[in-house]
Amino acid sequence: MFWIWVVEGVCWPLRRRMALWSLWSLLLWEASSAQVHGQVGGSVLLVAERPAGFQVREAIWRSLWPSEELLATFFRGTPETLYRSRFLGRAQLHSNLSLELQPLESGDSGNFSVLLVDTDGRARTQVLQLKVYDVVPRPVVQVFIAVPGEAQPPKTCQVFLSCWAPNISDITYSWRREGTIDFGMEPSDLFTDGQVLRVSLGPGDKSTTYSCIVSNPVSWDLATVTPWESCHHEAAPGNSSYKDVLLVVVPISLLLTLAGLLSAWHSCYSGKKQKDVCNDRVTPETENPLV
The missing domain is CATH 2.60.40.10 (Immunoglobulins)
Structure with missing residues (x-):
């Protein structure tokens, strides 16, 4: 029971600090937000800025949007990044407590926050907005x-x-x-x-x-x-533009079409006339009655 009580005694302050940190991040959202740009497939460094003389004892990195996740922590000189977030295996906490994310994906855009606590109990919160862009293709x-x-x-x-x-x-x-x-x-x-x-x-x-x-x-x-x-x-000499081609090709095509129609009409008319002559020759022989 004593061991459980000790563990709970350690965890409860952490949970309380986490709740206070969430409240502070909401209050300081507009005051300390900064934009960071990244490229798909590349890396980005989310810098944790510390004032002069600020001796960091604890640090907590979180993703605030589109989902709230714990990314990395620093307690008593020990960094930890093995949290089950979408950045698992892609997050690295450096010695200056800045967080590096790589390789970046198109869905990594969002808001991030870091809570820094010094040895005197003072807290400092930073909010960073990450925007990940695709590589521009050749137009x-x-x-x-x-x-x-x-x-x-x-x-x-x-x-x-x-x-x-x-x-x-x-x-x-x-x-x-x-x-x-x-x-x-x-x-x-x-x-x-x-x-x-x-x-x-x-x-x-x-x-x-x-x-x-x-x-x-x-x-x-x-x-x-x-x-x-x-x-x-x-256009270069010897080359015709599309207008010149139309001026030549279209009239010739019309003349050829008209000539074909006249030829077909003439053939049909000649054939009909010849058929009428043959009928005229046969008709008198068939119309004479037998006496």
Whole structure:
């Protein structure tokens, strides 16, 4: 009985401290919250900040959201991370009491808290918000030629550049014109939250390239395109544009179709006429009555 009483005497203060810690974490949520970014497959370090002269005796790391779980503890110089949480086997408590999580998964985003207690009984609570992002893939850029208008200057080509990153969210789109000092674009030329860029090109822009940059807080990638190559009015000598092909192919196809119809009608008309002549020759012989 004495041994059980001693164990309960040790555990009860811990449970009481845990309850007080939960209350403090709710009260200090907004005051001490910080954001931490991580990448899927990588690692992140949740730093436990300690004031000068704060001699830590106990430390408790917990996950607050989406589920409340005990992740790691430090009591009397002994770290412990073997708790049955979703971070079992992926959590490491360092000597400075910061918690490292790896490898990160897309579902690891959430809120975390650490309670630090010093040798004088003072408590300090920190709340950290972890956001885990996917690695940004290389975007896809498509070029669309605008229909020339009456106000468009001659020998110019207006295009729309469309940028898209597949199977990802929480990304930002931006454009860069290579070879220039000013990388920014006019806001009036950007559409759909920066995914579409309108560009007016002239003969001096034949080798000008544009890059679409997709990024999130932990990664980025880009794709480059030379839009002048898609402008049909500057087709190479000997190559016909799709409009020239239509102007030639469509009339010839109509003439061939009309000729075929005339030929079929003529054949049918000739055959019918010949049949009528044969009938005229046979009819008198069959209509003479026998005397």
